[in-house]
Amino acid sequence: MVIRIAAVGDVHLDEDVLGRFRPALEELPGSVDAVLLAGDLTRHGTEAEARCVAREFGGLGVPVIAVLGNHDHQCDQVPQVIGALEEAGITVLEGDGVVLDCPGGRLGVAGVKGFGGGFAGRCASDFGEPEMKAFVRTTTESANRLSEALRSLDCDVLVALTHYAPVPDTLAGEPLEIYPFLGCYQLGQAIDSAPTALALHGHAHHGSERGTTPGGVRVRNVAHPVIKQAYSIFHLGDHLDQGEVSGVAVGGTQQPWS
């Protein structure tokens, strides 16, 4: 049983980028079961930019599941952004999840944008000024929604999708001082509250690719500036072998690594 996922975040689409990802995306049908987008799909979160995302990632013949990022909130047009993406068949998650019936089993994806706050021992607390309390409560509520969504899915392979980082491991390369703006430990705690197989996030452009939660769940930062390719491909399952990898080679993808 193998579930095959392509993932990328932080593509920041607008007219000037339209078409850059498409040639690589058109290799995906038959090679993966789903495409996951880890937020910051647009530059400013306008409906026009969301339509660029819809053109670039829509109509692929592969299910596309997304969360939004902080850039996608900039112009306060979130309902219009979501509407444009959903019109193109892209599923947008925010505190909910979806289960896909794939040849290799049922893939469950739960997603939230997430928020900052920092990591264990160096994080913001729900204390003091109303602004600080509001900040930390946003973090906590988002993580709680992710936990509930993850635990609600009945599936064979469970994936958590966020924009903000759930662990500091994948922030290595970013200045330590800005870690509290890049993610929070509560997202990691939510991921560890369910039998999650993989957690994908973006947001940290100068971060690094690989990490694990304290509970041992693998975390991957798929921000486009980090992976430096159109998307990364992950195969999850118990029976991975060279033969299955070769089956993906039609799209030019050849070698496994683990």
Add this chain to the structure above:
Amino acid sequence: MTVTVHSDAGSPDEYVEAEIHRLLTEDPAVAEQGITVVRTERALVLHGEVESANRREEILRRVAERFPDVQITSDIGVIRTQAPTEIEQLP
């Protein structure tokens, strides 16, 4: 690429660095959070990667316009979008 602007306002200082950093995010024509501003003895160096050559040019244009007396050196790349050549297997 280097944008050389006549400097008669003295060396770049921390406040200029901070202002440029904020400009890169808050200016709607730029809106980039992934550009690092590094202060050296001779210039301010912009590091990072963007999604198009247009965006790189716009960053340099906006910074030079706002800080005409500061010498800016750019090391901003455009991120590649090729299909991956490897798969990560996660048993």
